[in-house]
Amino acid sequence: MARYPKPAAGSWTEHYPQLGTGPVSYEDSISPEWYQQEREAIFKRAWLQVGRVEQIPRTGRYFTKDISAANTSIIVVRDGDDVRAFHNVCRHRGNKLVWQDFPNEDTSGTVRQFTCKYHGWRYGLDGSCVFAQQEGEFFNLDKADYGLVPVHCDVFAGFIFVNFSEQPAQSLREFLGPMLLGVEDYPFGQMTDRYAFRVECRSNWKVFSDAFMEFYHAPVVHVGQHLSPLRAAITQMGYEAPHYQVEGAHGLVTTAGSLHRVWDMPKENVKPADLATRSGLFGPWDKSDLGELPPGINPGKVDPWGLSSFQFFPNFAILIWEAGWYNTHQFWPTSHNTLLFEGNVYSLPAKSASERVGREMAAVSFKEYSLQDANTLEATQLGLESGVIDQFPLNDQEVLVRNFHKATADWVHEYEHELAKA
Amino acid sequence: MALLPSEFANLEPFATRWSLATERERWEERVSSSIDDMQALYDAIIPEVGEAIAYCDKFPLDEMPDDAVNLLRLIYSFVMVSFAVELWRQQCPPDTLGTQFERISEPLP
Numbered sequence: 001m002a003r004y005p006k007p008a009a010g011s012w013t014e015h016y017p018q019l020g021t022g023p024v025s026y027e028d029s030i031s032p033e034w035y036q037q038e039r040e041a042i043f044k045r046a047w048l049q050v051g052r053v054e055q056i057p058r059t060g061r062y063f064t065k066d067i068s069a070a071n072t073s074i075i076v077v078r079d080g081d082d083v084r085a086f087h088n089v090c091r092h093r094g095n096k097l098v099w100q101d102f103p104n105e106d107t108s109g110t111v112r113q114f115t116c117k118y119h120g121w122r123y124g125l126d127g128s129c130v131f132a133q134q135e136g137e138f139f140n141l142d143k144a145d146y147g148l149v150p151v152h153c154d155v156f157a158g159f160i161f162v163n164f165s166e167q168p169a170q171s172l173r174e175f176l177g178p179m180l181l182g183v184e185d186y187p188f189g190q191m192t193d194r195y196a197f198r199v200e201c202r203s204n205w206k207v208f209s210d211a212f213m214e215f216y217h218a219p220v221v222h223v224g225q226h227l228s229p230l231r232a233a234i235t236q237m238g239y240e241a242p243h244y245q246v247e248g249a250h251g252l253v254t255t256a257g258s259l260h261r262v263w264d265m266p267k268e269n270v271k272p273a274d275l276a277t278r279s280g281l282f283g284p285w286d287k288s289d290l291g292e293l294p295p296g297i298n299p300g301k302v303d304p305w306g307l308s309s310f311q312f313f314p315n316f317a318i319l320i321w322e323a324g325w326y327n328t329h330q331f332w333p334t335s336h337n338t339l340l341f342e343g344n345v346y347s348l349p350a351k352s353a354s355e356r357v358g359r360e361m362a363a364v365s366f367k368e369y370s371l372q373d374a375n376t377l378e379a380t381q382l383g384l385e386s387g388v389i390d391q392f393p394l395n396d397q398e399v400l401v402r403n404f405h406k407a408t409a410d411w412v413h414e415y416e417h418e419l420a421k422a
Numbered sequence: 423m424a425l426l427p428s429e430f431a432n433l434e435p436f437a438t439r440w441s442l443a444t445e446r447e448r449w450e451e452r453v454s455s456s457i458d459d460m461q462a463l464y465d466a467i468i469p470e471v472g473e474a475i476a477y478c479d480k481f482p483l484d485e486m487p488d489d490a491v492n493l494l495r496l497i498y499s500f501v502m503v504s505f506a507v508e509l510w511r512q513q514c515p516p517d518t519l520g521t522q523f524e525r526i527s528e529p530l531p
């Protein structure tokens with residue numbers, strides 16, 4: 001018996017008939033050739049989230065970001081009210097322009113101009129070439145022709161997005177669509193206490209993302225996060241979401257608040273350290289006052305509401321929690337079977353040590369379960385790569401996984417189609 | 423010289439080892455410590471953690487005296503080892519030895 005009503009079509013999956021209900025191939029997660037197609041069709045054409053405006057609060061503040069899937073590094077820089085992005089490549093002889101100590105690592109800082117470490121050419125914050133060393137030695141060199149190569153860049157709700165196509169087919173807002181635009185008025189900009197994490201894993205970027213699009217695995221992989229007397233009952237109960245939403249390539253899953261309200265549970269069911277810190281797996285118990293939240297945070301009108309996890313195609317997610325904090329996940333492929341996973345936990349600046357302790361407990365919990373996910377997903381990759389099985393059944397709680405793999409395939413096929421036409 | 427406020431003198435024996443500034447250090451201490459050592463830290467702190475947090479709460483976060491900062495770091499280590507003690511009965515969550523999850527930035531203290 002379903003705990004929550006399903007759509008009239010009988011299931012969330014059938015509510016979106018384009019998805020089908022059949023078994024799904026994971027060839028898309030083990031094929032090096034397919035990954036090359038994804039790079040061209042998706043990572044060089046979709047809007048990609050690369051950071052937050054708070055990382056570059058003042059003119060001249062910048063960060064670099066290596067985006068292996070698009071085969072480039074970019075510089076993202078603040079210039080007054082503008083946020084600009086450029087390929088991180090010197091126009092003189094191709095040196096990587098901005099780096100520190102390790103050419104292949106990201107960096108950040110403040111500059112008035114960018115100076116190349118090789119022969120000293122300089123570029124303004126708008127990318128224009130302002131100085132060429134021994135300019136007179138060149139032949140008809142017009143510096144105006146040698147500005148940094150710009151990358152399309154736009155900001156949504158303080159999140160900086162870039163797009164590597166020559167001319168993006170859609171504006172950022174068109175690309176995001178109404179469901180994701182619905183989070184716009186959430187006070188992300190005030191939530192500057194940030195715990196940032198990263199890990200490089202041996203798994204396909206989609207295989208890894210899958211586990212962050214469904215909670216079907218949570219009562220199994222993560223059951224150990226609860227005290228042992230509860231574990232059997234939690235696994236037995238399984239997981240159901242009261243609301244799923246698919247909008248093109250993007251997705252949303254909402255979880256019921258009743259699952260998260262640890263503070264309402266009998267004390268003997270709660271970890272002593274959680275009681276001591278008033279915090280845990282679902283964040284600090286004492287709700288941060290964020291004022292009224294925009295209705296777009298909970299479009300399924302789930303009551304009591306616990307969490308909404310917004311999946312931004314292709315590789316970014318924002319999870320907004322009832323207790324007044326949010327976290328992000330990002331999945332950057334580095335080859336067909338490796339990725340860089342970046343996780344961030346954000347809250348309002350702590351006003352006291354007790355608030356800090358609560359955030360610390362939440363951040364440590366985040367690490368404990370991310371470790372469980374990361375190691376499991378390496379195991380999944382190994383299983384898939386054996387090639388023994390090529391069709392896998394997906395259930396209704398995995399509807400976003402189904403949509404995600406379909407969306408990546410659609411993007412690849414549409415791009416092929418475009419190329420064939422041209 | 424005492425690292426902790428005198429009210430928490432009984433926790434002093436733990437401070438040199440566990441009053442660590444960053445999660446990276448606390449995690450490394452956890453994975454290289456025995457369960458018995460972590461249990462000892464946990465058992466010492468849990469009866470007083472409320473008072474310890476209340477003590478730190480007397481100061482604005484950016485103006486905490488050194489001994490209060492050390493106490494706060496010790497509470498962070500309590501949080502760090504609590505998972506090993508309360509849930510896993512080993513250093514890391516089961517089946518996670520093949521991976522890492524590095525914290526690369528955090529608010530301080």
Ligand code: FES
Pocket residue numbers: 090091092093094095116117118119120121
């Ligand atoms: S490559 Fe940059 S100045 Fe020569």
Ligand SMILES: [Fe+2]
Pocket residue numbers: 211217218221222369373
């Ligand atoms: Fe998980």
